[in-house]
Amino acid sequence: MAENRDPIANTSLEQYLESRGVSRRDFMKYCTGLAATLALPLGAAEKVAAAIADDKRPAVIWLHFQECTGDSEALLRASRPTVAELILDYLSVDYHETIMAAAGHQAEQARAKTLEEYKGKYIAVVEGGIPTKDGGLYCCIGGRSAVDIATEVCGNAMATIAVGTCSAYGGIQAAYPNPTGAVSVSELLPSIPVVNLPGCPVNTANLTGTVAHLLTFGNLPQLDRYKRPLFAYGKRIHDNCERRAHFDAGQFVETWGDHGHRQGWCLYKMGCKGPATFHNCPQVRWNDGINWPVGAGHPCVGCSEPGFWDSMSPFYGRLPNVPGFGAETTATKIGVGLTVATAAAFAAHGVVKTTQLRMKKD
Amino acid sequence: MRRLAIKVWEFPVRLFHWTNFLAIVVLSLTGAYIHWPFLSTPNSAFPFLMGWARAIHFVAGWVLMVGLVGRLYWAFVGNRYARLSTFFPYLTRKGWKQIWGVLRYYAFLARRMPSHLGHNAIASTAYGFLFLLLGFQVVTGFALLGQADLASTVYRVTGWVFDIATSQWVRLGHYFAMWVIFAFFITHIYAMWMSDLAERDGTAGSMFSGYKYGDLESFADTDPRGR
Structure with a gap:
């Protein structure tokens, strides 16, 4: 979407930030915080700042599937724009259904154009689960299924960032019994590079952190076994x-x-x-x-x-309920039942046995 | 009839039996507290209660692991009553016959227990499953402990658990297994008491002394040195 990027197309990041009331000092403060979020050593902030301010803005295609747009909302918090938002704004979001001016065929064209121009170089950001049941008909955009769109867009991306729990793990629509067969991006496309940024919603700091890592070092951050960056998901709450x-x-x-x-x-x-x-x-x-x-x-x-x-449900209970035993059946109830039943069975056996032994003695 | 005393449980078997017992008691108490902290310290009279419960739980977990590994080692080098194969009688035709015999005896359908000196066939089946369950507890327990540090050796060794199930399911399994162990404990105590009473074979004292008692018939296929 060239029109979309117009106001910032010919300005440097610094000029752009300054026009929005963000000083160089604020920007450096932000980059220092970002470097700390990424667990980088002291002095890395300047490298991060240089990488972000460098004019190789990656094109970004932001896809929406089965979701509530909460992750976009988290990014676009209306209260007041933060440095993070401005930077993401600057990092050229070429296709984002919620915030782009274009609509309908125009919007679809914009996506196709970015896909063609930046093949293998753009970043795909996915928000929402992807339904696979019945040919994927439970989520269709512009007449194409989410499976189809995700396969094309993520398959040709430099990297895919799955923002929010829905695109990272399937989310609420993938909960039992998962009527639409919703899956995550990495379940749908196991062989492509994916970074999961789960959370409901995603924390924008971690999204900008991941992008900054990509810009600073040219590669994805180190991930855990669920493909989450260790800088953000390496420690328990x-x-x-x-x-x-x-x-x-x-x-x-x-x-x-x-x-x-x-x-x-x-x-x-x-x-x-x-x-x-x-x-x-x-x-x-x-x-x-x-x-x-x-x-x-x-x-x-x-x-x-x-x-x-x-x-994780019940939210106010320590452990999940035992599957297959109906609602409200906790492990404790079943455990106590098992223990009491065992004790009762042996008490009965003991009565018969001792009577038998006594009769033998007589 | 002449009754003989025979060494059945060698020292390492008895040692690991009691270290495992102690570890399980301590693990159950501290584990129940960790699951549901019924004691609280509102006025900080004892200001590190959960910290201690967890620390003791972890130490007891190590003790249980060592006990299980030690017992597994002895299952390969110990006497015939300690061997690994005794825990899986259902793998042989002869074993099935024994299981059937014990079942009939327990259901008051047979007058006598099939002759045996170590564990009877059903008891050894139960112990086989208990060892598997305790192994499950050790693996899931260390996996959950390892989550505190993703770079730790513990996590590197046990992290694969979370490829099979997410941590809340692992926790549920780890917790529920405690109740299964409780049910086992009741069964174990009852069976020990009953067989001591009915068979007069010294079962109850055998895990202290190592000796069991029987008539010549029950020793028919036994080397008196216990080998």
């Missing part, structure tokens, strides 16, 4: 939580609004999934770093883990 000391001390919130809750104690007994969730929320936080769920007194729901909806 629980291990970096500001409430962790209360966990170790045995100080727990027992009910909403009790003394412990008001004191900011550990939310473990309220079903917090921090111990099972890898994400940098405690450090990076949300909404310009103002706060995050646990900071606001709500337990983590584990939104950035695979199988989020199936294995």
Whole structure:
């Protein structure tokens, strides 16, 4: 979309930022923060800044499938534009259905043009799960199925960034019983380079971090076994939580609004999934770093883990319920039942046996 | 009838039995606390309660692992009652006959237990499954521990677990296995008490002394040195 990029096409990043009221100092501060998010050594901020300001803006095609546009919303937070947004804006998003001016055939043409011009050089960003059942007819855009579009666009990209839990793991539509056969990008296209940035929504800091890594070093950041960058998903929330000391001390919130809750104690007994969730929320936080769920007194729901909806629910329970036993059947109920049944069976056996032995003696 | 005492459980078998027992007791108590912290320390009288529960749980986990590995080693070098094959009687036709005999005896359909000196066929089947279950606990336990540091050796060795199931399912399995072990424990104590009472073979004391007692008939195929 050449028209889209026009206002910034012939300006440098610095000029562009300055026109939006972001000083060089603000930009360097931002790059320092970004370098810290990426766990890079001191002094790397300048390299990151140089890489971002360099004029080799990668074309970006942003695809929407089965999703709520929450990840785009997270990026476009209306309150006030942040440096991150401006930079992503500058990094030429050529096709983004939500924010692009063009519509209909014009928009589809723009995508086709970018795909052709930058084949193997653009970055594909995918938001949303991809339904595969019944020929993929549950999500069609411009008469083409999501499977078809994703295969074409991601297959020809330099790299694909799956933003949000839906494109990273299938998300809510992939939850049991997954009626549309929704899959993640890497399940649909296992052989292409994919970075998963799960979360509901994705944290923009991690998206810009991944792009900055790509620009600075020319390769994708180091990933974990679920293809998540280690800089953002290398540590558990629980291990970096500001409430962790209360966990170790045995100080727990027992009910909403009790003394412990008001004191900011550990939310473990309220079903917090921090111990099972890898994400940098405690450090990076949300909404310009103002706060995050646990900071606001709500337990983590584990939104950035695979199988989020199936294995992280019930949100206010410690463990998932046992599959195949109906709702509300916890492992504890079944375990107690098993133990009591065993004890009862042997008590009955014992009565018969001792009677038998006594009769033998007589 | 003349009754003989025979060495059945060698020292390492007894040693690992009791270290495993102690480890399981400690692991169950601390594990139950970690699952549901029923004690809390609102006034910081003991300000590191969960920290200690977890630390003890991890140490006991190491003890259990060493006990299992040690017992597995002894399953290859120990006497006939300790051998690996005794835990899988259902793999042979003869074993199935024994299982059937024990079942009939337990259901009051037979007057006598098929002759045996080590474990009876059903007991050894149960112990075989118990060892597998404890192995499952050790692997899932260390996998969950390893999550604290993705660069650790523990995670490198056990991280494959999370390719099979996500961590909450692993946790559910690790927790539920505790209840299965509880059910086993009840079964184990009852069976030990009953066979000691009904067969008068010294089962109850055998895991302390190593000796069991029987008449000549039950030793028919036994080398009195226990080999």
